[in-house]
Amino acid sequence: MSFLPFYVPRHKQLKIVIAGGGYAGIAALVTFLRHMPNADITIVDPRSHHLKITHLHETFRYPLEDFLVPFSVLEDRFGCHHVCAPLIPEECNLRQWQNDKFLTVNNEMLEFDYLLITSGSAVAQMDKADNIVDLHDFMAAPGSSLLDGLLDTSVKGERSISVVGGGATGIQFLFEIAYFLRRQKIESKLRLIHDADRVLNQFTTGFSTYTQARMADLDIDFYPDTHYYGQRADTILLEENETGRKFNLPSAMSFLFLGKKPETFLFANAFGQVMIEQNPLQNIFTAGDCSSYHSFGSNTMTAQSAVRKGKLAARNILRHSGSLKLLEPYLHRDLGYVVSLGPTEAVGWLALEGNVVGGVPALLIKEVVEAQYDLLLAGIDTYLI
Numbered sequence: 426m427s428f429l430p431f432y433v434p435r436h437k438q439l440k441i442v443i444a445g446g447g448y449a450g451i452a453a454l455v456t457f458l459r460h461m462p463n464a465d466i467t468i469v470d471p472r473s474h475h476l477k478i479t480h481l482h483e484t485f486r487y488p489l490e491d492f493l494v495p496f497s498v499l500e501d502r503f504g505c506h507h508v509c510a511p512l513i514p515e516e517c518n519l520r521q522w523q524n525d526k527f528l529t530v531n532n533e534m535l536e537f538d539y540l541l542i543t544s545g546s547a548v549a550q551m552d553k554a555d556n557i558v559d560l561h562d563f564m565a566a567p568g569s570s571l572l573d574g575l576l577d578t579s580v581k582g583e584r585s586i587s588v589v590g591g592g593a594t595g596i597q598f599l600f601e602i603a604y605f606l607r608r609q610k611i612e613s614k615l616r617l618i619h620d621a622d623r624v625l626n627q628f629t630t631g632f633s634t635y636t637q638a639r640m641a642d643l644d645i646d647f648y649p650d651t652h653y654y655g656q657r658a659d660t661i662l663l664e665e666n667e668t669g670r671k672f673n674l675p676s677a678m679s680f681l682f683l684g685k686k687p688e689t690f691l692f693a694n695a696f697g698q699v700m701i702e703q704n705p706l707q708n709i710f711t712a713g714d715c716s717s718y719h720s721f722g723s724n725t726m727t728a729q730s731a732v733r734k735g736k737l738a739a740r741n742i743l744r745h746s747g748s749l750k751l752l753e754p755y756l757h758r759d760l761g762y763v764v765s766l767g768p769t770e771a772v773g774w775l776a777l778e779g780n781v782v783g784g785v786p787a788l789l790i791k792e793v794v795e796a797q798y799d800l801l802l803a804g805i806d807t808y809l810i
């Protein structure tokens with residue numbers, strides 16, 4: 426059992442429910458067990474697997490199964506219990522759960538000392554026809570079979586494929602698609618449609634310049650400042666933001682990466698306790714993409730913030746259950762961010778946002794970060810901060 430500052434245990438065993446077994450939930454699970462090895466932990470998650478979602482674009486090269494860890498494996502590894510169901514963290518439910526200290530899912534009553542909500546964020550969606558693919562489809566089937574299944578290979582001649590959304594997720598998929606088409610020798614024209622004037626516009630311009638140069642090398646057409654309205658049969662409807670000019674382009678299929686829906690936020694104080702009408706719910710904490718902490722720490726929807734919040738929420742739950750009740754504020758600042766540009770390179774920043782790193786060094790940083798998360802999944806916490 427590792428030492429945790431300001432934690433003077435009062436209980437030998439706590440009953441903890443974690444709603445959401447993603448990055449924040451797993452980070453919390455490992456942290457609980459590090460400091461309280463016999464904690465009684467239940468993970469409530471509607472999926473049967475933990476999904477290593479930061480690898481999803483790599484399913485153009487590897488099977489989807491490589492990035493799925495069944496919750497049954499985690500049950501064996503960590504001695505926790507998985508209930509396959511969603512939890513609906515609406516205000517009235519939260520109040521009820523705080524009062525009752527139990528909740529009911531799948532007709533199973535789950536008593537808890539603490540509830541930690543780490544249910545992630547919903548992906549933005551549009552109505553879509555059969556030849557449109559979005560992030561949800563990639564969670565069910567690998568990119569290679571989605572593309573193969575939709576592109577009629579018997580059709581001769583060049584076909585156009587549209588990727589919509591030039592944020593971090595859209596760019597990672599765009600490059601994987603470009604390399605996949607080359608490897609498979611599929612004759613096609615790939616284009617990116619993006620609502621802003623440059624790709625990766627949440628980062629400094631160095632990111633965009635580097636990435637757009639690599640797109641040009643791969644002969645990917647770029648439509649900046651362009652709004653996507655939808656796809657009908659083999660055509661997409663677009664509008665130029667500046668002029669309002671509407672136009673159509675031929676497109677055999679579209680991939681949509683429209684970002685995340687920010688509406689599922691739970692607000693928390695600096696210690697991770699859920700706030701309702703400015704009052705903290707003493708026994709309900711939150712972490713990860715579904716949470717917004719009122720503190721100086723980073724609220725970005727990234728795996729690194731999710732892991733840091735998950736670990737902090739777990740430490741604070743343990744401290745809250747102890748005699749001192751001295752909690753630690755969330756102060757984590759992002760240390761960097763790397764976006765992969767296909768199998769062999771990446772672009773990212775390290776330490777300072779203006780410090781842009783490209784090529785193989787950036788890819789190596791990404792691989793180290795992913796390896797660190799794999800160790801956490803194995804129960805080995807190597808995160809120093």
Ligand SMILES: Cc1cc2nc3c(=O)[nH]c(=O)nc-3n(C[C@H](O)[C@H](O)[C@H](O)COP(=O)(O)OP(=O)(O)OC[C@H]3O[C@@H](n4cnc5c(N)ncnc54)[C@H](O)[C@@H]3O)c2cc1C
Binds near residue numbers: 445513
């Ligand atoms: C393709 C892709 C690539 C990415 N690459 C990177 C990257 O390189 N670096 C980086 O820092 N970030 C990256 N991100 C962002 C990162 O994956 C997220 O910020 C991170 O996964 C958030 O962790 P989380 O635990 O909050 O949510 P998630 O990891 O999404 O986990 C949420 C869990 O909650 C479960 N759940 C959902 N609804 C409910 C409910 N109602 N009740 C119970 N459980 C529920 C889900 O099934 C899921 O298991 C990427 C995201 C995507 C989509």
